[in-house]
Amino acid sequence: DTEVTQTPKHLVMGMTNKKSLKCEQHMGHRAMYWYKQKAKKPPELMFVYSYEKLSINESVPSRFSPECPNSSLLNLHLHALQPEDSALYLCASSQDSTVRTDTQYFGPGTRLTVL
Amino acid sequence: SQQGEEDPQALSIQEGENATMNCSYKTSINNLQWYRQNSGRGLVHLILIRSNEREKHSGRLRVTLDTSKKSSSLLITASRAADTASYFCATGVRGYQKVTFGTGTKLQVIP
Numbered sequence: 440d441t442e443v444t445q446t447p448k449h450l451v452m453g454m455t456n457k458k459s460l461k462c463e464q465h466m467g468h469r470a471m472y473w474y475k476q477k478a479k480k481p482p483e484l485m486f487v488y489s490y491e492k493l494s495i496n497e498s499v500p501s502r503f504s505p506e507c508p509n510s511s512l513l514n515l516h517l518h519a520l521q522p523e524d525s526a527l528y529l530c531a532s533s534q535d536s537t538v539r540t541d542t543q544y545f546g547p548g549t550r551l552t553v554l
Numbered sequence: 555s556q557q558g559e560e561d562p563q564a565l566s567i568q569e570g571e572n573a574t575m576n577c578s579y580k581t582s583i584n585n586l587q588w589y590r591q592n593s594g595r596g597l598v599h600l601i602l603i604r605s606n607e608r609e610k611h612s613g614r615l616r617v618t619l620d621t622s623k624k625s626s627s628l629l630i631t632a633s634r635a636a637d638t639a640s641y642f643c644a645t646g647v648r649g650y651q652k653v654t655f656g657t658g659t660k661l662q663v664i665p
Binding site: 443445470472480481482483484487489494495527529531533535542543544545546547548550 | 587589594595596597598599602651652653654655656658
């Protein structure tokens with residue numbers, strides 16, 4: 440199974456709402472990632488979890504809160520977002536390695552709209 | 555920033571023609587990867603070339619890497635309408651989980 444799943448596919452939320460994005464993989468990968476992608480731009484890294492511990496936070500605002508409950512699941516909790524946070528949010532996973540940078544497997548993304 | 559620059563930004567070709575896109579980057583890398591993204595969807599990994607490799611093939615794909623020029627190229631031969639997508643290069647640094655994506659090339663293959 441080389442699939443990364445993400446739910447929901449689409450999300451519309453107000454600036455006062457609290458919502459969560461979910462990501463799941465069953466490939467035994469120990470590194471998981473959140474990316475944000477604006478239209479016509481490349482994905483921008485937000486967070487990296489390695490062995491269920493946060494290893495990289497790319498100076499992301501605290502209104503985005505990641506969580507890795509176990510090695511297969513990755514959540515992104517959203518609170519008090521701004522309209523400029525509207526984007527495609529992509530989850531990815533890879534075999535964790537400190538020796539090389541591995542191939543990342545991406546989910547289909549969640550299209551987020553903040554009103 | 556280590557972000558790669560891709561050239562051209564957009565490319566339109568007829569089905570059956572070859573498509574070449576180029577990626578330049580700024581710092582030393584461990585490997586370089588190419589990904590494809592269909593409109594509004596997730597990225598699909600195409601090929602990975604390591605810093606000690608100069609050329610790699612996978613089906614209709616051919617990737618070259620010139621570390622002295624800090625550049626890579628992706629050639630898609632005998633293109634098909636299904637190849638229509640955006641293509642991104644991504645660079646990785648040894649011992650560091652982060653990959654940095656290039657600006658992307660939007661390829662349109664006309665049937």
